[in-house]
Amino acid sequence: MSYVIEIDGLHKHFGDVKAVNGISLKVKQGEIFGLLGPNGSGKTTTLSMLATLIKPTKGTAYVDGHDILKEPSRVRAAIGFVFQEPSSDDLLTGKENLYIHSLLYGVKVADLEKRIQEAFKLVDLTDRQNSIVRTYSGGMRRRLEIARGLMHQPKILFLDEPTLGLDPQTRDHLWKYIKKLSTERGVSVIITTHYMDEADVLCDRVGIISAGRIIATDTPANLKKSLGGDIITMKIKSPNTAAIRRLKYVKKVERSGDILRLTVKDSDLHLQELLKKIGKVESVEARSPSLNDVFIKYTGRNIEDNSAEGGWSQRMIQARSRNE
Amino acid sequence: MSELTGLYGMWYRELKVFMREKSRIFSSLLNPLMWLVVFGTGLGSAVSIQGANYQTFIFPGILVMTVLFTCIFFGAYIVLDKRIDFLKEVLVAPISRTTMFFGKALGGTTDAFIEVMILLALGVFFGIHYSVLSVLLTLLTMFIVAISVVSIGLIIGSFMNSTEGFGLIGGFVVFPLFFLSGALFPTNNLPSWLAAFVGVNPLSYAVDLLRGLLLNLHTYNLWLDFSVLVGFAVVMVVAGTLAFRRLKP
Numbered sequence: 001m002s003y004v005i006e007i008d009g010l011h012k013h014f015g016d017v018k019a020v021n022g023i024s025l026k027v028k029q030g031e032i033f034g035l036l037g038p039n040g041s042g043k044t045t046t047l048s049m050l051a052t053l054i055k056p057t058k059g060t061a062y063v064d065g066h067d068i069l070k071e072p073s074r075v076r077a078a079i080g081f082v083f084q085e086p087s088s089d090d091l092l093t094g095k096e097n098l099y100i101h102s103l104l105y106g107v108k109v110a111d112l113e114k115r116i117q118e119a120f121k122l123v124d125l126t127d128r129q130n131s132i133v134r135t136y137s138g139g140m141r142r143r144l145e146i147a148r149g150l151m152h153q154p155k156i157l158f159l160d161e162p163t164l165g166l167d168p169q170t171r172d173h174l175w176k177y178i179k180k181l182s183t184e185r186g187v188s189v190i191i192t193t194h195y196m197d198e199a200d201v202l203c204d205r206v207g208i209i210s211a212g213r214i215i216a217t218d219t220p221a222n223l224k225k226s227l228g229g230d231i232i233t234m235k236i237k238s239p240n241t242a243a244i245r246r247l248k249y250v251k252k253v254e255r256s257g258d259i260l261r262l263t264v265k266d267s268d269l270h271l272q273e274l275l276k277k278i279g280k281v282e283s284v285e286a287r288s289p290s291l292n293d294v295f296i297k298y299t300g301r302n303i304e305d306n307s308a309e310g311g312w313s314q315r316m317i318q319a320r321s322r323n324e
Numbered sequence: 325m326s327e328l329t330g331l332y333g334m335w336y337r338e339l340k341v342f343m344r345e346k347s348r349i350f351s352s353l354l355n356p357l358m359w360l361v362v363f364g365t366g367l368g369s370a371v372s373i374q375g376a377n378y379q380t381f382i383f384p385g386i387l388v389m390t391v392l393f394t395c396i397f398f399g400a401y402i403v404l405d406k407r408i409d410f411l412k413e414v415l416v417a418p419i420s421r422t423t424m425f426f427g428k429a430l431g432g433t434t435d436a437f438i439e440v441m442i443l444l445a446l447g448v449f450f451g452i453h454y455s456v457l458s459v460l461l462t463l464l465t466m467f468i469v470a471i472s473v474v475s476i477g478l479i480i481g482s483f484m485n486s487t488e489g490f491g492l493i494g495g496f497v498v499f500p501l502f503f504l505s506g507a508l509f510p511t512n513n514l515p516s517w518l519a520a521f522v523g524v525n526p527l528s529y530a531v532d533l534l535r536g537l538l539l540n541l542h543t544y545n546l547w548l549d550f551s552v553l554v555g556f557a558v559v560m561v562v563a564g565t566l567a568f569r570r571l572k573p
């Protein structure tokens with residue numbers, strides 16, 4: 001198996017802040033790897049080091065077989081990057097931005113116009129390509145930047161929260177396209193996100209990152225399986241927890257007030273018996289575990305707790321007012 | 325090959341931005357025209373220098389001043405690129421830092437050149453007589469000056485993170501270079517302390533050379549002027565490429 005990305009004990013410290021604190025991981029060719037973690041966990045810093053934008057404090061990585069420290073230009077020739085922050089020139093039109101990108105990233109001049117039009121079509125901006133980027137909406141600008149990152153057809157793609165601020169339809173569309181890139185063209189993708197569904201649906205493997213470390217890596221299905229069962233939530237006044245705990249298939253029992261949360265193996269087979277033993281239930285809900293449950297298991301925190309601040313459009317407004 | 329298209333891409337972007345902000349062209353021409361029309365006419369009514377009308381006399385110096393201001397402050401666009409994160413897009417591109425530097429530098433040089441062309445055309449109203457040769461040599465000189473000064477601007481810009489900071493440092497560089505270049509006065513009869521300052525300012529040689537080319541008035545040997553300018557350009561361009569090597573997003 002060939003690995004297109006091998007990260008070996010990567011560290012990045014900003015003064016006292018250990019933004020990345022010893023990450024090692026391998027990504028196979030054609031794989032979509034998700035980095036899932038809350039704000040400030042070191043996702044962007046990791047990608048920036050892989051893309052040779054910043055130098056690691058310690059450790060190194062190989063991208064497309066090239067050491068990021070020794071052969072940064074080889075690395076850059078293999079990658080495409082969709083940045084978390086807006087990075088197009090908002091005085092220029094969408095098309096001018098893509099044109100300049102093609103020139104900088106070595107798109108063959110003969111293919112240029114075709115690629116640009118394909119890119120606009122992909123993100124559904126064809127009719128706005130000649131408008132100045134400053135007049136785009138936040139989501140339109142996001143789409144432009146995605147089109148730009150993909151259009152030179154890199155072997156390896158870094159997508160830093162690419163779908164933040166996109167409507168569900170565009171999001172679906174983009175997921176399909178990324179899947180296609182990986183299966184048909186063998187493009188390898190590292191995508192950061194704090195959307196559970198994105199990690200779940202899109203990624204072949206997910207690394208859960210917290211405070212600069214990767215604390216679990218596996219397929220979404222295996223990560224969820226590692227919880228040992230499904231999640232059953234009940235509203236119940238006086239549960240017979242002692243009886244429940246004795247059952248072999250009950251992996252975990254948590255209670256807060258009226259709410260009882262159980263982790264149960266093969267819940268569909270055992271729900272009947274559970275309900276019989278536990279006593280009178282007001283309501284019950286059984287569901288398969290989500291990656292959020294996995295995140296809670298490993299960190300004791302809810303990933304979505306602090307992820308609302310600093311959305312794409314808000315950051316863009318900040319960037320613009322800095323600019324003026 | 326890809327370095328060359330990359331270079332073209334960098335340059336194309338600067339040109340597009342410049343063309344889009346038409347006000348930039350007008351405001352950058354306002355300053356030299358004020359000097360020529362107001363200051364030149366005002367002082368010209370009282371003095372003429374070495375047989376030339378004062379307005380005509382300062383014209384070459386005002387050309388240099390225009391290039392100086394445009395090119396130094398062009399460096400502020402690097403700071404803005406950091407702000408809008410466009411710099412990341414450029415830094416991740418598979419082109420060398422040297423290409424990045426030259427793309428930017430040629431962009432700034434082009435901006436300055438557009439202004440110089442307009443001023444040269446207006447020169448006939450300020451008593452300048454051209455020959456084909458003098459125009460070509462003037463343009464060559466302006467190119468050498470522009471690429472040197474834009475390098476200084478880009479070096480400053482590569483170190484700065486705020487436009488305010490850039491304005492401060494830029495002003496600190498621009499004004500001494502302008503006033504000590506002999507743009508506004510003849511340099512052949514200065515007290516020795518001032519002659520020393522003027523003598524170490526590379527732009528004095530640019531003004532002198534242009535005055536030689538356009539008015540046939542000069543203090544230094546024209547080959548000396550030319551050599552100093554080429555040497556200055558080489559040093560600044562090398563320093564600029566080195567500064568870009570350590571440029572961070």
Ligand SMILES: Nc1ncnc2c1ncn2[C@@H]1O[C@H](COP(=O)(O)OP(=O)(O)OP(=O)(O)O)[C@@H](O)[C@H]1O
Binds near residue numbers: 037038084
């Ligand atoms: N240039 C910098 N200087 C100082 N500290 C930094 C710098 N860049 C990042 N950090 C710090 O490093 C930590 C990790 O930041 P990073 O941007 O990698 O997080 P992230 O996982 O991408 O978060 P988010 O989901 O908000 O994008 C944060 O604590 C951040 O404050």
Ligand SMILES: [Mg+2]
Binds near residue numbers: 044045084
């Ligand atoms: Mg980030």
